[in-house]
Amino acid sequence: LAYDAAAMELFFNPRSVVIVGASRKTGPGSFNILENLLAYGYRGRVYAVNPRASDILGVKCYPRAQDLPEAPDLAVVTVPRELLPEVVRDCCTRGVRLFIFVPQGLGEADEVGAAIQSEVLETLRRHGARAVGPNTLGTINALDGFMSSFMGLTRNADPFPCGLICQTGLFLATDLGQTTSLGKGIDVGNQADIGFPDALRHLAEDPRVKVIAMHMEGLRPGEGRLFLEVAREAVARKPVLVYKTARSATGAEAAGSHTGSLAGSHEVYVAAFEEAGIIQLKDVDDLDDTIKAFVFLPPMRGRRVAILSISGGGGIMAADACDDHGLRLAEFSPETRARLQEMFPSWMTVSNPLDVWPAAIGKEYDPVFATCLDIVAADPNVDALVCIGGSMGGGVDIGDFVVEGARRWGKPVTWWLYGKRAAAIAAEVESSRCVPVYPSADRAVRALGHLATYYLDVLGRRKEAPVRPVGLPRVERGPGLPDAAAGTNGPGLRARRATVRAMGAEAFDLLRSYGIPVARWAVASSPQAAAAAAASLGLPVVVKAVGGNVLHKSELGAVKLGLATPEAVLEAAEDVLRRVAGEGSEVRLLVQEFLPGGQEVILGAKHDPHFGPTVLFGLGGIFTEVLRDVAIGLAPLTTDRAHGLMAKTKGYAVLAGARSRGRSDLEALADTLVRLSWLVADHPEIVELDLNPVKVFAAGQGCVAVDARVLVRSDA
């Protein structure tokens, strides 16, 4: 359904709301939404539907939705699943158009639940109504003062300017995190209607939201591209973070029964997030840490970090962390070094990390630390600062200096505070909202690493949209391709019955029509014809079987390489036909020029259920088969992205000229990847495609696909 800005606004900030199934039980352990809403200080009009009560907590109860004196903006429905269809019909009849469905046991659970969910969705569609959930805590909006959670929550008077989209009640029930809080949050639950794209667009368009965080188990099949489009626009306005769970096989299986998500391939999610510029987080610590960093800190202008520590050992931990999180130690300018050196005993040569202690021996520690900080922060070679220590008691209390300085310097400052008093001091420091405090060096540095990724990599290197290469045709219906129109990228595809088959030699025609270089070939139906074809192609040749039911020709022994004489071709062709005798009458002989030398690479493509066409790159042989050293990207690609994709593999070094082999023709490979990516983007009916191997030759010598396997789907 199309994005509905007004509906999204009302899900978070309704002028009137009815709780259908409001409970008479109140107090701790009752999980009473009505009670929670009132306690939260909601100022709109509130109604309750409960046939067995006249009023609850002073709110008049109506037996059914039809009896309501007005059609409220939003209905929060918390009834057993069996009652849901009737309740929704009643509400729609009364004119309600927005719903939050709290109950579990629907689409994610069993067939009965799925049927109820379908029936409810049908009613919604008929009335043009929209819904969040089911299986959700709904929304929390501290900015405007609304919440629908059955876990109680006090409204935060000064919430973080942070928006959250999640698939668990955990983050709503805890007001986001350990040290952060929610501006606006939505639990999309099962995503029966409203999902990530709608919620993300809403938060991206609310100017009061400065950072968007997501907890995602999975998107709905087929909506990956829409999500990406929305995410790209959101990322251009504000940082977007994701904690993707259900990464592992076990986690993904559990997610299926939790929110009904088909988690999909984690590798494709990773590629998609990267493509959109979404920052990927490791766990809830990382989520909390990173939200603070983006809310508190100014943009990061470079990767050079200065570390000032009360402890030499702590400085080393932070230096290790810089290495881990893509940051560098700043090299202090000669002026900075000279000014610092005056403060330190002669035996210590100042450097970064800077152990401040020796400068403070016999002096008051705090002002010495503050002076060092000011000197270092003024150095143009320093892009960000990490401070370490200061909660140790006994006269060390640098908090005010750090906060005051951070306001002036205009550079990001993070602070690692350790020990049992750290959390209390951190809370006080963080009330300034300008210096985030972390419990380890690793986390203080990691937060800066995410800042660098967003401000330098994502915003700094805006990616261009893929443009169809000049002269690239759009083959609507290649030879051997089923009707392209029959394949679509939508979820509807999943419902239809599909048959999948391998293309025969027509696959080579299709590849060539997209400008993908293919070893010259001819098709023959007899050994004699094969020998003739070989003569016209020029010897030596390769002979192999194609078409029919032949899928794994190598395993059948139906590939013969380096045939150098007409007799050899004849003999090989006869043998091949013998070996595939049982594979159907449409089997043909493919005769191809034999290309010795070159480095073997694999180019592949797959239709992902969430993100549609994807391409894969890897070196041949052990790189792919033993090391699984492959990179995955979304199709179509730009030339830049094709190069970037190849460079992600470890084996890339071989192509780039490691082992004194000389550089391979990376430009030809990139061009082929781009063409392949358009081919699969144009043809959603291609389920899977492998060019294995593609031989790439020295720079300027090009590359050639030697074999191709293309699986296409015809929808019944």
Place this chain on the structure above:
Amino acid sequence: LAYDAAAMELFFNPRSVVIVGASRKTGPGSFNILENLLAYGYRGRVYAVNPRASDILGVKCYPRAQDLPEAPDLAVVTVPRELLPEVVRDCCTRGVRLFIFVPQGLGEADEVGAAIQSEVLETLRRHGARAVGPNTLGTINALDGFMSSFMGLTRNADPFPCGLICQTGLFLATDLGQTTSLGKGIDVGNQADIGFPDALRHLAEDPRVKVIAMHMEGLRPGEGRLFLEVAREAVARKPVLVYKTARSATGAEAAGSHTGSLAGSHEVYVAAFEEAGIIQLKDVDDLDDTIKAFVFLPPMRGRRVAILSISGGGGIMAADACDDHGLRLAEFSPETRARLQEMFPSWMTVSNPLDVWPAAIGKEYDPVFATCLDIVAADPNVDALVCIGGSMGGGVDIGDFVVEGARRWGKPVTWWLYGKRAAAIAAEVESSRCVPVYPSADRAVRALGHLATYYLDVLGRRKEAPVRPVGLPRVERGPGLPDAAAGTNGPGLRARRATVRAMGAEAFDLLRSYGIPVARWAVASSPQAAAAAAASLGLPVVVKAVGGNVLHKSELGAVKLGLATPEAVLEAAEDVLRRVAGEGSEVRLLVQEFLPGGQEVILGAKHDPHFGPTVLFGLGGIFTEVLRDVAIGLAPLTTDRAHGLMAKTKGYAVLAGARSRGRSDLEALADTLVRLSWLVADHPEIVELDLNPVKVFAAGQGCVAVDARVLVRSDA
């Protein structure tokens, strides 16, 4: 110096102590050791030396150590470095035999500092005295009531039974961690005298210490083997954890100026820790988390984890974490499933992770959770439990159930509590000392992963000590080897001047004498002699240059492969000699049998400054050169460890039969690795050794070293 149990005991628990250089300044910001010691409640006799004060805080001051009325067990010295030599002489004269040296600016700083440190050490040796530091906070001992830290600390009345060895004041000043505390801690600082081995043995032998944690920047050169020996004995008694810093190049450089540590190769440390069974930690969070886990939890008997969650989403996060930390999701027994299923609505099929919420709808949450916990904990298929949630307020408070249950079940239970109230609830729960509470699913699971490593991998699979293979000679002085006695494994070696040279063809004799298979060879000094040698070896052969200054013969073009005729041998030999004409008169021609086929692997060895002889294994070609896919182990190896070493490389799959190549002769390779490991263990004068390539053939067909490069040191 030999381990001195009595001295180590007194460093932590002296009956009398003198603070030399005690400050008259007291209160916050004075960092007064005497004041801190008194405030800590030390009950021994305390003296102070300060020529400018008559008493400090009621403690009588003496102008010099000679004036003390007794020789105290321990002197804590905190004077400027220039005064150190005299102070130490005075103390030693008075009969003091143990010192803690607080000041910075000594061995880690500059040449003056290093000279002062040498002078002080000389005085100590003369008097049989021992010292901790310099550059240290000394020791803290909450068990007996002593501390020497200039950062103040209140004595913990009920400390964790945890010992700590560190190279930073950070952990002593904060009483270990965020949620843990110190039984006994020692900051070894520069390790001028007392280092990790002494401290580790002391803590291993104190029965009150149940867990030992280490923060290590680096060992002293040459003491790696002693450390390992001590660590192996410690690990057999109690878990030993290490947070190794200065991992990265930048961190290691910073460590040099911090504690004077030559951090050494991180890979060798990793191999050594693993060899000893020391648990390796990632950061200070991991340190805190893991100490709690070992102190609170019973042994873990298997890797099967049950997850019970208030939130489906949280359970999925924990499932992902099990995958990351080497644990499995338990499969509930049919009986458990049946008992649980009765509690849940029919639409939910119970599974692991178990989302408890649906069972509690309309009921009181806490007792439902408690019943689920009891059922799951009783399942023999469950080795450990992870609980999630419970700090959300509004009637959810499962803490008492979890703690009470954990006492009964005898299985490890960790708890992930999230949100702003979590830390306070966690502190209360952890006061029970039986359930550790963590702020993320990842950390709650990671702690169990470390438990599994210790109880299952380390204690469960005790490693046998390497035994010299039957029939393996101990070549005391092989042909071409310098006097083996001249090379020792001690730090003294570093002081002497050494010259390093490459062995010539004698290297092959040495290898053969250890039973390492080498391609048959002959040495020739002329092309004619080479042709004759080739005829007697049998064609085809390889001809290459050896000896003289020839180090990189391939780069010189001085290796000729696959020479199949006498003429080819003659011509190749002439060409080789032309190419190495400038490389010295001792250059000879090496003629070797040419062995086609086989998989190329690399066996190497290096003398590590900390851990002595190490061996390296990797597949040849891209595996080593592009992917750096190598594994390092300590020599000598057992056959088991040799197999384990090979299996650590990704390329191992190729040898084990990936890509339908068939299995290589892994037994022959393991045997060769063992022999090589004894060769380098016997000969510390071998600085570096590469067998590159070694060709390994199909199972049962053996392996053969084709080329060898051996660098040996003669000490001047």
